[in-house]
Amino acid sequence: MSEVFVRVAVRIRPLLPKEVLHNHQVCVRMVPGSAEVMLGSDRLFSFDHAFGPTASQDEVYESCVQPLVESLVDGYNATVFCYGQTGSGKTYTLGGGSLDEDGGIIDCVAQDVFSLLGEKEKHSDGVEATVRVSYMELYREELRDLLELHTVHKELHIREDEKGNTGDEKEKNHKNE
Numbered sequence: 076m077s078e079v080f081v082r083v084a085v086r087i088r089p090l091l092p093k094e095v096l097h098n099h100q101v102c103v104r105m106v107p108g109s110a111e112v113m114l115g116s117d118r119l120f121s122f123d124h125a126f127g128p129t130a131s132q133d134e135v136y137e138s139c140v141q142p143l144v145e146s147l148v149d150g151y152n153a154t155v156f157c158y159g160q161t162g163s164g165k166t167y168t169l170g171g172g173s174l175d176e177d178g179g180i181i182d183c184v185a186q187d188v189f190s191l192l193g194e195k196e197k198h199s200d201g202v203e204a205t206v207r208v209s210y211m212e213l214y215r216e217e218l219r220d221l222l223e224l225h226t227v228h229k230e231l232h233i234r235e236d237e238k239g240n241t242g243d244e245k246e247k248n249h250k251n252e
């Protein structure tokens with residue numbers, strides 16, 4: 076991957092059956108053979124990647140995220156951030172379905188992280204890796220631990236340590252043990 080620190084991709088989802096039923100119209104289209112999209116008839120926007128309504132989960136993952144997972148196991152930090160209005164497809168793109176049925180980014184990352192770490196362990200002496208996962212919802216300034224649903228959101232705080240790593244309070248306590 077070239078030395079670009081932030082890449083932006085756009086994904087246009089297909090109309091949903093209920094939108095077709097209500098005769099909703101498509102207002103944004105891919106410009107064929109480019110990473111540009113046309114809003115209405117004359118407003119052109121350029122991105123690093125653009126995916127149309129027929130793009131598969133794998134296509135999105137392979138172009139935008141897989142290279143980051145490869146850098147991750149080499150020790151680099153990486154963030155994938157989905158942004159868009161409600162109903163635009165963030166959850167679908169990140170987590171939709173399971174690996175067997177059109178898994179999203181989280182499914183594919185989980186699979187690749189472990190297979191790449193397995194490869195690394197096989198080919199280099201003494202490499203050890205620890206994988207920690209946290210899954211948090213931030214909604215209206217309140218945090219919820221999605222892996223421990225009974226946690227009271229008021230007890231959770233995201234903090235930054237002296238190295239600039241962020242984590243929730245419980246994670247920090249764990250690191251200090």
Ligand SMILES: Nc1ncnc2c1ncn2[C@@H]1O[C@H](COP(=O)(O)OP(=O)(O)OP(=O)(O)O)[C@@H](O)[C@H]1O
Nearest residue numbers: 087088089091159160161162163164165166167168
């Ligand atoms: N690429 C896609 N192909 C097929 N269906 C899709 C696609 N993207 C989204 N959808 C469907 O569109 C609907 C809305 O998507 P989703 O729930 O992912 O939106 P969201 O951006 O996470 O919304 P919210 O911000 O409200 O949580 C869902 O029914 C989802 O299955």
